[in-house]
Amino acid sequence: VAALDFTVVDERTAHPGDDLDRLLSCWQVEEALRKLSPDHRVVLVETYYRGRPYGDVAAELGVPVGTVKSRVFYALRALRLALEELGWQE
Amino acid sequence: MNDDCRTRQGDLAALALGRLDDNERTRLQAHVDGCALCRTTLYELRATARALPYASLDHLDIDDAPSSDLAERIARTARDERRRAHRTRLRRVGAAVVGVAAVLLLAVGFVVMARDGDSPTALQPFAVAPNGAVATFGLARNDQGTKIVLRQSGLDPTRVYWMWLADESGQRYNAGTFRGTEHEETITLQSALPLEDTVRVWCTDAETGVVLDSWVK
Numbered sequence: 001v002a003a004l005d006f007t008v009v010d011e012r013t014a015h016p017g018d019d020l021d022r023l024l025s026c027w028q029v030e031e032a033l034r035k036l037s038p039d040h041r042v043v044l045v046e047t048y049y050r051g052r053p054y055g056d057v058a059a060e061l062g063v064p065v066g067t068v069k070s071r072v073f074y075a076l077r078a079l080r081l082a083l084e085e086l087g088w089q090e
Numbered sequence: 091m092n093d094d095c096r097t098r099q100g101d102l103a104a105l106a107l108g109r110l111d112d113n114e115r116t117r118l119q120a121h122v123d124g125c126a127l128c129r130t131t132l133y134e135l136r137a138t139a140r141a142l143p144y145a146s147l148d149h150l151d152i153d154d155a156p157s158s159d160l161a162e163r164i165a166r167t168a169r170d171e172r173r174r175a176h177r178t179r180l181r182r183v184g185a186a187v188v189g190v191a192a193v194l195l196l197a198v199g200f201v202v203m204a205r206d207g208d209s210p211t212a213l214q215p216f217a218v219a220p221n222g223a224v225a226t227f228g229l230a231r232n233d234q235g236t237k238i239v240l241r242q243s244g245l246d247p248t249r250v251y252w253m254w255l256a257d258e259s260g261q262r263y264n265a266g267t268f269r270g271t272e273h274e275e276t277i278t279l280q281s282a283l284p285l286e287d288t289v290r291v292w293c294t295d296a297e298t299g300v301v302l303d304s305w306v307k
Contacts (some may be wrong), residue, residue: 019170022144029144048107049147069100073135076103080138090137 025088032082040075043068095128102128106135107142210239216291218303220245224274225293225302231285238265238279238291242302245270249295251302255283256290 033041046057047068058065101118104110110118122128210228219225223244230237238253245251253265265281281288293302 025141025144026146026149029141030146030150032141033145033150044142045147045150047109048142049145049150054104054109066100069104072107073099073103076106076135076138079141080134083138083141088141090140 028083028086028088032079032086032088035082035085036075036078039071040078043071044075044079047072095125095131098128099131102132103135106132106139210237213239213241214304216293216302216304218292218300220298220301223270223302227291227302227304229285229288229291229306232280234280235263235282236265236280236285236288238281239276240268240279241274241276243271243274245301246295247271249297251293251295253279253281253293254291255281255288256292257283257287258289 033044036044042061043057046052046060047054054065054068058068061068098118098121101110101114102122105115105118122132210230213226213228216225216227223242225240225242225245227241228239230239236255238255240253247270249270250267251270252267254262255265256262263281263283266279268277268279288306291302291304291306292300295301
């Protein structure tokens with residue numbers, strides 16, 4: 001019986017929830033970044049997202065390069081906690 | 091964590107973000123290789139660093155207000171997901187309907203087949219037939235007994251004929267009546283005698299008695 005020989009084909013090759021999962025991840029990270037203190041957030045924004053040298057950021061902020069490095073370290077620690085609060089799954 | 095490790099925290103973060111040059115990375119890696127605590131710290135920092143690409147500077151307002159287009163992005167994606175889910179549901183419902191219809195067709199076909207029984211045997215001529223008449227028959231088993239397919243032409247259209255089946259004991263079973271036709275015609279008749287018990291097929295009329303006759307076993 002030819003009518004029985006059917007196949008349900010999803011036109012999408014990716015899992016239908018992939019886009020929503022990615023959007024949720026974007027929201028979690030952006031929200032976690034907003035929860036950081038301004039000092040922590042600014043060093044991540046300037047060094048990671050804008051790719052500026054640590055020295056330039058240090059000069060702009062009027063702090064030693066070591067302080068920028070230290071702030072980046074604590075910013076990442078704080079970001080990890082904020083992500084965990086938002087249900088982030090690695 | 092000792093003071094030596096504490097002084098390396100900033101460099102560990104820079105290493106996790108890929109911001110150390112080759113010399114700095116080599117020196118720090120030599121320490122990390124021999125320090126379980128720093129290895130754990132670096133592992134956690136790298137795990138957090140892997141989340142950073144999910145945020146975009148374009149969407150990351152520095153003020154505390156949520157990204158202005160975040161709600162729209164979520165709503166748009168949710169709408170797309172709903173449309174996809176709706177299409178998928180429709181496809182599945184359609185497939186289910188097709189499947190159910192196919193099953194029903196199979197069931198109806200099975201019932202019809204069970205009612206009609208097997209396909210008739212190949213038509214064979216009657217051993218006895220009047221001059222000018224051509225008659226063949228086929229038999230098929232069904233749940234009522236035996237179905238007789240009769241194809242004939244040249245029998246007297248003014249006469250009524252009786253079809254009979256008989257078993258080995260000579261017991262005869264009526265299979266119905268039909269009228270002769272000058273042109274070829276195929277009709278189906280029914281008898282209560284099971285096919286496996288049928289040994290003879292014949293027709294009679296009121297005047298001449300046996301008109302068509304054949305033994306099947």
